[in-house]
Amino acid sequence: MSVSGLNRIEKKAAFSLASVFGVRMLGLFMILPVFAIYGEELTGYSPIWLGLAIGAYGLTQALLQIPMGILSDKFGRKPVILAGLVIFLIGSVVAAMSETIYGVVLGRAIQGMGAIASAILALAADLSREEQRPKVMATIGMFIGLSFTFAMILGPIVADAFGLSGLFWFTGLLTILAMAMIQFMVPNSVNKAPRGDLVALPEQITRLIRHPQLSRLNWGVFILHMALTACFITLPKQFVASGLSLENHWQIYLPTLLGSFFLMVPFMIFAIKKQKEKPMFSAAITLLASALFLLWLLPSGFWSLVLSVVLFFTAFNYLEATMPSILSRIAPAGVKGSVMGIYSSSQFLGAFVGGIIGGYIASQYGEQTIFLVMAVVTVIWLLLSFGMQPLKKSKSFSFATNITCEEEAEKMAEQLINMPGVIEATFVHTEAVAYLKVDDKTVDLIAIKAMLQG
Numbered sequence: 001m002s003v004s005g006l007n008r009i010e011k012k013a014a015f016s017l018a019s020v021f022g023v024r025m026l027g028l029f030m031i032l033p034v035f036a037i038y039g040e041e042l043t044g045y046s047p048i049w050l051g052l053a054i055g056a057y058g059l060t061q062a063l064l065q066i067p068m069g070i071l072s073d074k075f076g077r078k079p080v081i082l083a084g085l086v087i088f089l090i091g092s093v094v095a096a097m098s099e100t101i102y103g104v105v106l107g108r109a110i111q112g113m114g115a116i117a118s119a120i121l122a123l124a125a126d127l128s129r130e131e132q133r134p135k136v137m138a139t140i141g142m143f144i145g146l147s148f149t150f151a152m153i154l155g156p157i158v159a160d161a162f163g164l165s166g167l168f169w170f171t172g173l174l175t176i177l178a179m180a181m182i183q184f185m186v187p188n189s190v191n192k193a194p195r196g197d198l199v200a201l202p203e204q205i206t207r208l209i210r211h212p213q214l215s216r217l218n219w220g221v222f223i224l225h226m227a228l229t230a231c232f233i234t235l236p237k238q239f240v241a242s243g244l245s246l247e248n249h250w251q252i253y254l255p256t257l258l259g260s261f262f263l264m265v266p267f268m269i270f271a272i273k274k275q276k277e278k279p280m281f282s283a284a285i286t287l288l289a290s291a292l293f294l295l296w297l298l299p300s301g302f303w304s305l306v307l308s309v310v311l312f313f314t315a316f317n318y319l320e321a322t323m324p325s326i327l328s329r330i331a332p333a334g335v336k337g338s339v340m341g342i343y344s345s346s347q348f349l350g351a352f353v354g355g356i357i358g359g360y361i362a363s364q365y366g367e368q369t370i371f372l373v374m375a376v377v378t379v380i381w382l383l384l385s386f387g388m389q390p391l392k393k394s395k396s397f398s399f400a401t402n403i404t405c406e407e408e409a410e411k412m413a414e415q416l417i418n419m420p421g422v423i424e425a426t427f428v429h430t431e432a433v434a435y436l437k438v439d440d441k442t443v444d445l446i447a448i449k450a451m452l453q454g
Helices: 008-029 034-043 047-075 077-097 099-114 118-126 130-184 202-207 211-232 234-243 250-275 276-298 303-330 336-365 368-385 407-415 443-454
Strands: 394-402 423-430 433-438
Touching: 008 077, 008 118, 008 130, 034 047, 034 130, 047 077, 047 099, 047 118, 047 202, 047 211, 047 336, 047 443, 077 099, 077 118, 077 130, 099 276, 118 130, 118 336, 130 250, 202 211, 202 336, 211 303, 211 368, 234 303, 250 276, 250 303, 276 303, 276 368, 303 336, 336 368, 336 443, 368 433, 394 443, 407 423, 407 433, 407 443, 433 443
Parallel strands: none
Antiparallel strands: 394 433, 423 433
16 A cells, blocks of 8 residues: 555554554454354353353443543553553453353453444544654554454464464464554654544534434445454354364465455446445445345355355455545535544444344354344445445644634635535534545635635
C-alpha cells in the first residue's frame, strides 16, 4: 500500500499502530481454526460451551468498545491502550492455565475486556493530518486483514506443536510485544484530532442506532461475523472428516484466503470505477449465502469444501473491506467516532451471538444445520440491503473556526450548505470545530477555510 504523502511521524504511527492492532487480532483469531477439535479435550466440553469459548470475547468487546474510547479521550490514548493490553494478557494467561472449558470461556471474556480498537483509531487520528488520515486508517485495516490470514495459517501449526495452552501462551507473548511497541515505537500524540472524528459521543448513540441507512450496515456486520464464528464451530471438523489432518489445515487456508483476495480485488475495482457499489455489495451477500448453502448441501467432499470456503472468504473479505468505507460516507458529518463505535460493537456482538447460536444448533439439530441457518439469515441481510440508498462520492473534512455561539454557527452552516460541492455542514460551536462532507471535485476548500477563519 502506498504511503506517499505521509510525513515521518505519520508513517511511524501508521505502521506501529497497525502492527499493534494486527498482533492483538492475531491472538484473538488463532483459536478459530483449531478450537473445534482441541476443545473436545477440555473438561466440561459441550457444543454450546465450545461456541461460548469461541465467541465470548465478542460480548465484552461489544460492551466496552465505546466506554474505552471515551476513557481514552479523558485519560489519554496510550495509558488506556496499555491498560487494555494488560487486561488482554491476563485473559490469555487465564485461558492458557485452564484445563476446563469454563476457564477458557472466562479467559476469552477477559481478553475481550481489553477493548482498545477505538482508542487505537483515535490515537491514529491524533497523529495524522486530516488529508493523510485515510491512508493511516487504510494501513491499519490492511494489517487487520493480514492478521486474520496469518491466524488461519499459524493457529493449526502452533496448536499442533504446543497444544491449546501453547496457543494462549503464544498469544500472551504477542501481547507483551504489542505493549513494548506502544511504549517505545508509537509516537506521543502531537496533534489532537477533533473529538467527534474518532471518539464516540454518548449523546449521539441513540439517534445513530436508529439511522435507517447506518442500521443496515450495523445489522450487516453483525450477521457477517455471526456467520463466521458459527461456521468455525464445525468447519475444522469438516476438513478432518474429508481426510486432512489438523496440522495440515494451513495448506487449505493459505491458498483459499490468497485466492479469495485475488478474486475480491477486481470486483472492488469494478464497483468503484463503474460506480456500481450498491449492486456489487448485494452480489457479495448473495455469494456469501450461496457458499453457506453449498457447505450445507455438500458436506463430505474435499474439493466441494475447498470451493465453498473460497467463495465464502471472497464474499467475506469483500464485505469486510468495503463496509467501513460505505459507513464513513453515509455517516453524518462530525459523528464518525460514534458511528464507528456502534459498528464495531455490532461486529463483536455478532461474533458472540454466532458462537452461542452455532453451539446451540450443533447440540440440538446437528452441526451441518449451522450452515443452513446462517445461509437463511444471510438471505434476510440481502433483502435488507436492497433498501440501501445509492452512494454519493464524498470526503469529510474538519476545520477550526472562530465561531463559538449557536446563532452564528446556524448562520454559517446555512451559507456553507448553499456553496457548490458542500453536501453537509455541522458545527460544534462549543469546540469551535466545523465538520463538512463535500464533493472534492467541485468544492472550493480554500474559500471555505477563509470564510470559517475570517
